[in-house]
Amino acid sequence: MYPHVHHQTDRPILEVQRLTVHYEERRALDDISFHLHAGERVAVVGPNGAGKSTLFKVVAGVLPPGSGSAHVYGSGPGGHVCIAYLPQRSQVDWRFPVSVADVVMMGRIAKLGFLGWPKKSDWAFVHRALETVGMEALSRRQIGELSGGQQQRMFIARALAQEAELMLMDEPLAGLDAPAQDGLLLLLGDLRQRGVTVMVATHDLEQAARHFDRILLLNRRLVAFGPAGEVLQPEKLVAAFGGRIQIDRAGQVLVDDCCHDD
Amino acid sequence: MIAAMTIEILNYLLDPLEYAFMQRGLAAAVMVGVVCAVVGAYVVLRGMAFFGDALAHTILPGVAVGYLLGGGAREPLFWWALGTAVAASLGIGAITRGGRIKEDTAIGVIFAGMFALGIAIISTVRSYAVDLSHFLFGDILGVTGEGLLWMAVFGGLALLVIAAFYKEFLVISFDPVLAATLRLPVALLNNILLALIAITVAVAMQAVGVSLMVAMLVTPAATAYLLTRRLQHMMALAASFAAFSGVVGLYVSYYVGIASGSAIVLTATLCFGLVYILQTKKRNS
Numbered sequence: 237m238y239p240h241v242h243h244q245t246d247r248p249i250l251e252v253q254r255l256t257v258h259y260e261e262r263r264a265l266d267d268i269s270f271h272l273h274a275g276e277r278v279a280v281v282g283p284n285g286a287g288k289s290t291l292f293k294v295v296a297g298v299l300p301p302g303s304g305s306a307h308v309y310g311s312g313p314g315g316h317v318c319i320a321y322l323p324q325r326s327q328v329d330w331r332f333p334v335s336v337a338d339v340v341m342m343g344r345i346a347k348l349g350f351l352g353w354p355k356k357s358d359w360a361f362v363h364r365a366l367e368t369v370g371m372e373a374l375s376r377r378q379i380g381e382l383s384g385g386q387q388q389r390m391f392i393a394r395a396l397a398q399e400a401e402l403m404l405m406d407e408p409l410a411g412l413d414a415p416a417q418d419g420l421l422l423l424l425g426d427l428r429q430r431g432v433t434v435m436v437a438t439h440d441l442e443q444a445a446r447h448f449d450r451i452l453l454l455n456r457r458l459v460a461f462g463p464a465g466e467v468l469q470p471e472k473l474v475a476a477f478g479g480r481i482q483i484d485r486a487g488q489v490l491v492d493d494c495c496h497d498d
Numbered sequence: 499m500i501a502a503m504t505i506e507i508l509n510y511l512l513d514p515l516e517y518a519f520m521q522r523g524l525a526a527a528v529m530v531g532v533v534c535a536v537v538g539a540y541v542v543l544r545g546m547a548f549f550g551d552a553l554a555h556t557i558l559p560g561v562a563v564g565y566l567l568g569g570g571a572r573e574p575l576f577w578w579a580l581g582t583a584v585a586a587s588l589g590i591g592a593i594t595r596g597g598r599i600k601e602d603t604a605i606g607v608i609f610a611g612m613f614a615l616g617i618a619i620i621s622t623v624r625s626y627a628v629d630l631s632h633f634l635f636g637d638i639l640g641v642t643g644e645g646l647l648w649m650a651v652f653g654g655l656a657l658l659v660i661a662a663f664y665k666e667f668l669v670i671s672f673d674p675v676l677a678a679t680l681r682l683p684v685a686l687l688n689n690i691l692l693a694l695i696a697i698t699v700a701v702a703m704q705a706v707g708v709s710l711m712v713a714m715l716v717t718p719a720a721t722a723y724l725l726t727r728r729l730q731h732m733m734a735l736a737a738s739f740a741a742f743s744g745v746v747g748l749y750v751s752y753y754v755g756i757a758s759g760s761a762i763v764l765t766a767t768l769c770f771g772l773v774y775i776l777q778t779k780k781r782n783s
Contacts, residue, residue, distance in 0.1 A: 319679055334729060
């Protein structure tokens with residue numbers, strides 16, 4: 237019931253080759269190729285409708301690629317349970333009757349197996365994951381009682397309980413206040429020490445430049461991929477964001493892009 | 499004085515139990531209530547109330563054909579209901595996945611068409627008004643011993659499957675994308691859940707009829723939803739509300755002389771109303 241494929245660790249943790257995806261007769265992703273090294277933190281930046289969520293869902297193995305491929309450690313994502321997709325907070329039913337610990341335990345289901353019930357060691361795993369994200373005290377809360385930042389931390393804990401090696405986070409910073417954003421970015425730093433590879437979709441160029449190893453600039457096509465200094469060039473930003481970008485005299489980049497979902 | 503009152507109350511409760519049909523009716527009401535409530539928790543959380551209502555109505559032509567072929571016999575009807583419900587449930591599931599029209603529109607079209615077909619078939623029989631009302635609104639006091647046995651077997655089966663796949667059903671209901679990344683067989687699990695709703699509909703048909711079915715699926719679960727924040731508590735509480743409503747409803751029906759299905763549903767609705775008002779007051783204070 238639950239496939240597990242072996243990781244070819246001499247291959248990149250993620251290798252995307254000539255990926256094209258059509259969504260309702262429209263090209264959502266067009267001939268994308270890139271690869272990631274284990275432990276990297278990458279920001280995926282682009283306007284609404286740039287295909288960020290689509291890219292993540294193909295990499296997670298939830299959407300099939302139209303053509304081309306996405307490989308995780310040398311094989312298609314469909315056999316891996318080491319990829320975590322963290323949903324946008326607006327996509328979640330926060331009134332669902334589950335506690336924080338229940339949600340984090342969901343991450344361990346692939347490990348429990350068919351007809352398996354959580355054992356003591358699984359609950360210990362869940363509580364360690366909650367400790368890592370600083371949420372141990374809130375483990376019995378209903379999920380609707382959490383703040384935005386806590387909701388995001390809970391999903392990171394769930395990905396840790398899943399023993400994910402590749403975390404795909406869809407707009408985790410959207411709608412959070414500044415302290416919550418900073419806390420989350422710090423936590424992403426901790427994840428690197430655990431060897432977790434992180435891809436984060438974001439609108440915020442400044443944060444992308446400050447907190448991530450590389451930036452992937454996306455607008456259906458891959459506009460640029462590299463360190464911030466290389467990617468955040470005016471002509472590349474205009475290619476990604478079109479007329480919605482303004483660069484003021486101080487060199488500060490402003491994106492006129494109000495809405496936070498694809 | 500108090501002793502006399504206690505005896506009086508006991509007599510009120512025990513008198514109806516002298517009749518075998520009341521004993522069977524109470525047993526059926528409790529079983530149907532518990533199964534509907536537990537399965538109904540998923541119906542409520544997944545927003546499938548309309549699907550449940552439609553599915554219940556869609557089995558009418560199957561039941562009608564069984565009724566004609568069996569010459570009015572009641573026992574075979576359970577099997578006809580079960581077969582039609584499972585087929586309709588998986589069929590509606592397949593059609594709505596096609597995605598050419600909106601899901602609720604597709605369900606609406608099929609549901610009304612099948613329901614009309616069922617009424618057409620039953621209306622070819624002369625005494626149809628009485629029998630039709632049993633199919634529509636239930637006839638819990640007409641449950642036979644054999645009927646009760648099959649209710650118990652299939653209701654128990656539904657509860658067993660829910661216990662076995664508890665964590666899987668929880669994930670496909672809360673976060674289907676997570677279910678897919680954990681490589682759960684999401685389509686298969688969805689179909690199992692649809693089949694469970696179908697079995698529940700067949701089990702409950704004789705108790706509340708196709709028209710009141712949705713109340714048994716939704717009302718106790720919704721009442722419990724207002725009170726708890728954990729799924730397993732919601733299921734247990736919903737089952738208690740449903741069993742309580744079944745028993746109280748039947749007694750009310752016995753003493754006041756109103757239709758048993760509607761008495762059960764009205765009791766459940768009253769519970770929901772009370773809990774809703776109390777919770778709203780608590781939240782505002």
